[in-house]
Amino acid sequence: MTAGTALVTGASAGVLACHTCGLTQRAAPEAHGLTCARCGSSLHFRKPDSISRAWALLIAAYVLIIPANLLPVMQTGSLFGSEKDTILSGVIYLWTSGSQPLAIILFIASIAIPAAKLLSLTFLLVSVQRRSLWAPRERTRLYRVVEAVGRWSMIDVYVAAMLTALVQFGSLMSIRAGSGAIAFGAVVVLTIFAAESFDPRLIWDRAEPAEPAEPANGEKQ
Amino acid sequence: MSSEALVVCHECDLLLREVPLEAGGLARCTRCGCNLYRHQPEGLERSLVFALTAVVLFVIANSFPIVSMNSRGLMSSTTLLGAVGVLLHDDMPSVALLVFVTTFLMPALEIGALIYLLLPLKLGRVPPAVPSVFRLLHAVQPWSMVEVFMLGLLVTISKLAAMASVVPGIALWSFVLLMFAVSAAVAGFDVRIFWARVGALR
């Protein structure tokens, strides 16, 4: 990108691409209720109510991440009494019992990723609302990472589910998934929806208002 | 300026002129750097082969126990659906639902939709309701989490190994292969070539 080259956006040229099949089509900028001519998906220049929907889902996730971390995700009952494990105590137990690699995997998936995801989305939403001009390329990349890593938080839910299914020996020993697992699963689902609601094009709308000119060329790799 | 030769970046909305790619190439947005499209001439064939393989693996993975454990005479084993059943029985319907949807239902729909779209196309026919099934495929993908489930199984087995002897079942190896088959099937699905073929047959 050289200085002085004006960039055209799809919105300013009245061209939009289908999010599902990628077909490029023309529409009036103020048009509503459009559907893709090829696959029938609904079309819009910007995701509708992107910011308020993302905020609503994000706030719900902030609320639920508290019980997700305080309530037990797993309860182990045995002849010697019962034991409740929260996400953090489970990670600490793994660390002290000699499985450091596992402890690190679980720490990243269950604690670091959800926290980083909430903070990154908050940052993206605030920066878009404040019409920030700062580092749009980096913010877009941050969004891409947030979208891609969220699913890995599900590990803890799967571990709780499989241990519950396998360790069922009545009073001798049994493991149950705890209510923390419900809250945690809800946080993962809510943040996936929140990331999906956010429209990364808003980062650029405010950063670089485009002027009508010739479209640029795609970059080969 | 024909709209056919233009692409719009879905992350920054930059309007770009389409550039032809060689096989295996990837076009990127010059402004935000995101991937715009790939060109995989043999992609659809590869995708179909891996999707058909995935069906076989999916059936095996769900018909046999994933792991068996043995601790001082106590034996236990479970399949994926067995685990969902235990969670339901254990008053954890939301966790049961989440596991069922992300590791069984969505992967099944994903594989099914790929075969539904690609097999008739290979035979030179366009199946009915292509747009709806294509949209379904797109909607299902973020929720199909076989690869995450695999890592979850790895952690589960390591945790169990501390207190019992754990024997991985045939279903575990099927899940590992299923993970690769599904990723390869999805990666090979070249959307642009797919629609070009649908258009040519209509």
Ligand SMILES: [Zn+2]
């Ligand atoms: Zn479309």
Ligand SMILES: [Zn+2]
């Ligand atoms: Zn872009």
